[in-house]
Amino acid sequence: MIKQFLMNLLLSFIWVALTGSMYYTNFLFGFLLGFFILWVMNRNEVDQRYFYRVPKTISFLFFFLYQMIIANLQVAYDVITPKYFFKPGIVKYKMDAKSDFEINLLSTFISLTPGTLILDISEDKKILYIHVMYLHDKQKFMTELKNNVERKLLEILR
Incomplete structure (x- = not known):
């Protein structure tokens, strides 16, 4: 679970770096986008906590x-x-x-x-x-x- 949270944070920071705008809303959007990407990638995993x-x-x-x-x-x-x-x-x-x-x-x-x-x-x-x-x-x-x-x-x- 911690691994997924850290990966989600990394994806949100990558999103902020790619867009070039460091705003809370942009970071939050990157976090939600990273959450969705991780969810799609880990749908068949056993640990879904x-x-x-x-x-x-x-x-x-x-x-x-x-x-x-x-x-x-x-x-x-x-x-x-x-x-x-x-x-x-x-x-x-x-x-x-x-x-x-x-x-x-x-x-x-x-x-x-x-x-x-x-x-x-x-x-x-x-x-x-x-x-x-x-x-x-x-x-x-x-x-x-x-x-x-x-x-x-x-x-x-x-």
Whole structure:
């Protein structure tokens, strides 16, 4: 999988060198073109993980960007208006992530979203304690975190 990613990067750099324009959009187009070329060349290979993970990773990044924009707007609106809408609370979240890398990435993505902060991780590394600024429904928050963020992140990593 790493070999395919490095080959994809090499193909995108070759595309940028051939076109002579170093723009992000040109590099992204070269990356997508290289991804398509590698997919066509490796259709009959046994290991197809790379071709499933790249679209899932891009989808997750767009999802996270959307969530971050929504959270920033919510916090900004709360700061600008005279009435406060926040209802802080601490959630004890049982996670499915097992390895240190998975836990670290999950807690980083949770903490990057405005209005949430990781307070602690249990000794057995199964529970996250999360401070939430807008905790109107605890069960809804935990369900959205489990089904959206953690599930999508673990699909990419495993």
